[in-house]
Amino acid sequence: MAQQTEAPRRARLSRDRVVLAALALADKGGIESLSMRNLAKELGVVPMALYKHVANKGDLLDGMVDIVFSEAEFPSDGADWKTAMRQRAISMREALLRHSWAIGLMEGRMSPGPANLRHHNATMACMREAGFSFRTAVHAYNAMDSYIYGFTLQEKTLPFETPEESGEVVQTKAANVAQTMGAWADEYPYLAEIVVELGKAGFDYAAEFEFALDLILDGIERLLQQA
Amino acid sequence: MAQQTEAPRRARLSRDRVVLAALALADKGGIESLSMRNLAKELGVVPMALYKHVANKGDLLDGMVDIVFSEAEFPSDGADWKTAMRQRAISMREALLRHSWAIGLMEGRMSPGPANLRHHNATMACMREAGFSFRTAVHAYNAMDSYIYGFTLQEKTLPFETPEESGEVVQTKAANVAQTMGAWADEYPYLAEIVVELGKAGFDYAAEFEFALDLILDGIERLLQQA
DNA sequence: ACCTGAACACCGTTCAAGT
DNA sequence: ACCTGAACACCGTTCAAGT
Numbered sequence: 001m002a003q004q005t006e007a008p009r010r011a012r013l014s015r016d017r018v019v020l021a022a023l024a025l026a027d028k029g030g031i032e033s034l035s036m037r038n039l040a041k042e043l044g045v046v047p048m049a050l051y052k053h054v055a056n057k058g059d060l061l062d063g064m065v066d067i068v069f070s071e072a073e074f075p076s077d078g079a080d081w082k083t084a085m086r087q088r089a090i091s092m093r094e095a096l097l098r099h100s101w102a103i104g105l106m107e108g109r110m111s112p113g114p115a116n117l118r119h120h121n122a123t124m125a126c127m128r129e130a131g132f133s134f135r136t137a138v139h140a141y142n143a144m145d146s147y148i149y150g151f152t153l154q155e156k157t158l159p160f161e162t163p164e165e166s167g168e169v170v171q172t173k174a175a176n177v178a179q180t181m182g183a184w185a186d187e188y189p190y191l192a193e194i195v196v197e198l199g200k201a202g203f204d205y206a207a208e209f210e211f212a213l214d215l216i217l218d219g220i221e222r223l224l225q226q227a
Numbered sequence: 228m229a230q231q232t233e234a235p236r237r238a239r240l241s242r243d244r245v246v247l248a249a250l251a252l253a254d255k256g257g258i259e260s261l262s263m264r265n266l267a268k269e270l271g272v273v274p275m276a277l278y279k280h281v282a283n284k285g286d287l288l289d290g291m292v293d294i295v296f297s298e299a300e301f302p303s304d305g306a307d308w309k310t311a312m313r314q315r316a317i318s319m320r321e322a323l324l325r326h327s328w329a330i331g332l333m334e335g336r337m338s339p340g341p342a343n344l345r346h347h348n349a350t351m352a353c354m355r356e357a358g359f360s361f362r363t364a365v366h367a368y369n370a371m372d373s374y375i376y377g378f379t380l381q382e383k384t385l386p387f388e389t390p391e392e393s394g395e396v397v398q399t400k401a402a403n404v405a406q407t408m409g410a411w412a413d414e415y416p417y418l419a420e421i422v423v424e425l426g427k428a429g430f431d432y433a434a435e436f437e438f439a440l441d442l443i444l445d446g447i448e449r450l451l452q453q454a
Numbered sequence: 455a456c457c458t459g460a461a462c463a464c465c466g467t468t469c470a471a472g473t
Numbered sequence: 474a475c476c477t478g479a480a481c482a483c484c485g486t487t488c489a490a491g492t
């Protein structure tokens with residue numbers, strides 16, 4: 001009783017609490033703001049207390065990445081492969097936008113978590129059961145994931161804003177570009193076109209994502225028809 | 228004369244020497260081994276000496292990224308768009324493999340260097356002059372770059388080795404996967420297929436890259452025929 | 455003009471100690 | 474069993490001083 005009122009804000013630590021707090025911290029301030037020391041402060045604890053619940057910072061990142069996988073939809077049994085793959089891609093982009101620090105960490109970690117395994121297995125299952133050969137399914141999976149990771153990687157850093165937002169950031173970059181181009185602006189007319197046109201109209205990331213996604217899905221569909 | 232023999236290994240610093248040494252350091256030990264302090268040591272100088280030649284670490288990275296752009300081929304005037312784009316993609320992948328620390332930094336920096344500007348302008352020029360509309364050229368450029376960045380991002384971290392190499396790393400991951408899967412191995416048959424098949428046969432990254440690259444290029448070509 | 459040295463506010467992690 | 478405190482070997486960068 002006395003203990004409970006003495007430190008009411010300091011619930012017992014656990015691996016889940018540590019990993020979820022780390023995820024929230026990275027979402028808010030970016031991966032570079034996630035330090036063991038900052039995380040400890042956020043949890044009202046001394047840095048070393050964390051090491052009772054995660055082995056080290058890499059183990060912490062493993063846990064965070066698996067939460068991101070758990071947020072991405074995966075194909076359910078018997079779904080039409082093309083709509084299932086389309087939905088998977090859109091859902092994965094959304095999860096990666098919510099947690100953009102995760103993009104470069106999704107495939108590289110050596111200890112994949114349960115959500116990771118479930119996701120990859122379900123995606124391969126969907127393609128194989130739709131009639132794709134093993135090798136063609138690998139090609140198709142590679143094409144889609146490379147596109148998803150690459151698109152979100154750019155989306156996270158590109159300065160072009162969505163049509164709804166102001167063009168403030170674009171104008172900063174445009175100013176920098178103009179400065180760098182200096183007197184040679186005439187040398188780069190097509191680059192100027194991009195800066196001007198996308199600065200004016202904005203950049204609809206969701207529509208842009210789906211454009212090339214459908215281009216790739218149509219290409220994959222053709223592989224199935226040939227086989 | 229005396230000065231020259233007194234400190235023969237310590238040539239005058241310059242921005243170029245600093246940036247090139249930083250690039251070599253990142254290539255050798257990864258971006259996490261590139262610190263201002265390590266770089267200074269490599270150049271036989273005290274950390275603070277670097278700040279006379281680069282404004283800060285971000286400015287240093289800007290310089291490094293532009294060197295990577297300078298190593299990637301870009302379409303020359305009047306080239307056939309499809310072969311030029313194919314060659315650009317292959318050359319960009321090769322440059323990114325040599326400098327894989329750069330993948331997430333290529334498009335985000337706010338102060339693009341001269342090689343960066345030249346590359347983007349030449350690529351847009353090639354598409355526009357081939358008859359693509361501005362919007363379609365943007366769609367196509369986005370599709371290709373997302374794929375290139377995403378593929379190399381995975382290639383840099385994926386544990387599958389090329390057919391020529393031993394399967395050592397794959398077996399480490401396979402062991403980890405098996406351990407995580409534990410008694411539920413039967414739940415993930417399609418994942419097991421990947422681990423077993425690619426563990427046996429290896430993964431031909433260059434061929435895999437070109438497979439989906441051609442799929443995308445064919446899709447883009449169809450856009451031109453429709454317009 | 456260019457380089458140095460000391461200092462400040464940070465990192466991840468180990469180790470021995472407290473409760 | 475869980476948390477703490479001090480310490481070690483690191484970061485990027487500022488500021489005042491040297492040559």
